[in-house]
Amino acid sequence: LKTWQTMAARMVDAQAPGLGVRLRDAAAGVKQGEDWPEQTLARLGMLQLICDAMARRSSLSAPLQAELRTVLGWPHDKADVLADGERVHDRWTVLGVATDERDDKLTERRVWLHGEQTGRRAWVLDHAFGGRGFEQAWLTGTSVECTLAFFPGASALRALAAEVHGPPQCAVWPSTTLNEEWQRVAKRMAASPWVNLHPVVIPDAVPCQSGERLALVADGRSWPLIVRDTDTWTFLAYSGGHPVQVMGEWNGRALRKV
Secondary structure, eight states: OHHHHHHHHHHHHTTOHHHHHHHHHHHHTTTOSTTHHHHHHHHHHHHHHHHHHHHTGGGSOHHHHHHHHHHHTOOOOHHHHHHHSEEEEEEEEEEEEEEEEOSTTEEEEEEEEEETTTOOEEEEEEEEETTOOOSSOOOTTEEEEEEEEEOSSSSOOBEEEEEEOSSOEEOOOOOOOHHHHHHHHHHHHHHOTTOOOEEEEEEEEEEEEETTEEEEEETTEEEEEEOOGGGHHHHHHHHTTSOEEEEEEEOSSOEEEO
16 A cells, blocks of 8 residues: 555656545555455546546547546636636526545535526535635525536536626525436436546435445435434434435445535
8 A cells, every 4th residue: 555655646746636636545445345345446447547548638529638637637727717618607506515624724615506497517616725714605505696617528517606696595406306317427427437426416315224324215226325423313303214305426336415
């Protein structure tokens, strides 16, 4: 594992921090969980796919080249995105907001949005350093009329709030089916295999607990569910064993409730 950490550091030095993050994640997953060999193989396979794509990047489409740039950790200039990115005006429902503490007192915030008229999903990514707050507040369960500027890329998911038109309002939660949600995921993965997280809204889902494990059951199928320890019993009590609509981040293995 020390060799992997060294290689990850070299990737950062080589201006490919995205590869460094993936290498560290692969190293951290070794001997973690019952299916760690399968998961490690999948992570290494994805790294090989990135290397193969780099070797023939000139033959890739422009959106896929932009996606590869993001995977490598080469940032897109936000000014260019605001000037040239695809703009979509809609009233956007805030499906969920997830925050994670990163290294060096860095806080990452992921805001998942759904366009009430366009039906489009969007992802607004922000970072705050040293405990500072974020410039714009996004409240889950509200809607904001705004214009988003989308980053280039095959997944067509990440965006910036270019113009905000008024304060938050009551939201109209998306009417969707389980099949429609997985079709969204499938199309996004077909367009870009490197997307790590997918926003998924599961209707009529029942959270269940078996021992220390939490699962979400809907339409006769079950998915592992990740909920913060402090929220587990509150969430179970809220559902009361009845179907609820749940939004979360799907990582290919489990759904993290946000």
